[in-house]
């Protein structure tokens with residue numbers, strides 16, 4: 001579905017260049033949920049921007065279904081940490097927004113928006129303005145909006161970074177519930193090791209200087225993922241493994 005093939009990206013520094021990504025290769029299967037975790041500056045956002053079509057690699061290429069990514073496209077929905085909702089539009093109008101620009105007729109627009117508003121549990125807030133919603137609700141609205149245009153890929157960059165710990169756990173469970181009902185290929189970036197393991201079927205661990213993949217860890221735990229599972233020894237063992245891979249990285253000589 002997604003193929004990242006020996007991608008490299010450098011940014012110019014004053015008298016030097018900063019290698020944000022060095023020889024990064026990764027394949028993501030259709031409807032797979034992959035998380036990317038790593039320390040600050042390891043190139044996670046740069047990689048996401050390449051997949052979103054907002055940056056181009058200097059070396060290698062990124063492909064979706066065999067076609068090179070050359071720009072943003074409706075096959076990929078992007079969700080950032082900032083909620084990026086239009087403050088003057090209601091939840092419903094925010095969710096309908098992408099459908100309107102895609103020229104979907106109003107009846108279908110309304111039905112599709114309602115479906116995804118219900119799916120993320122915002123039915124009672126469909127006509128509310130974003131400022132009246134909590135951070136978690138805003139992010140659920142952003143997820144509904146991304147889903148509504150029916151992308152086959154969801155690219156999520158620290159989407160739950162701005163909410164409190166308890167809300168974050170709820171949002172993770174809610175996202176998995178949405179995903180299990182409407183499967184998509186998901187690439188999800190996070191700093192949070194627990195989040196990375198809880199959500200994914202594979203965790204990609206990156207390191208900095210240069211930005212690269214150091215390990216890909218299979219999360220061999222069944223879905224649906226429950227609170228019980230989060231407290232299980234199997235989860236803890238995997239979490240500890242990912243933690244070590246992230247926090248005991250050897251700098252490259």
Ligand SMILES: Nc1ncnc2c1ncn2[C@@H]1O[C@H](COP(=O)(O)OP(=O)(O)OP(=O)(O)O)[C@@H](O)[C@H]1O
Pocket residue numbers: 011012018019020038039040041042043044045046047211
């Ligand atoms: N447009 C740019 N120009 C110069 N340097 C850049 C640019 N974009 C990113 N970088 C540098 O590339 C490195 C990787 O950045 P990136 O945002 O991809 O890392 P990250 O892993 O997402 O970090 P964080 O977790 O802190 O968001 C950083 O050191 C950053 O300073």
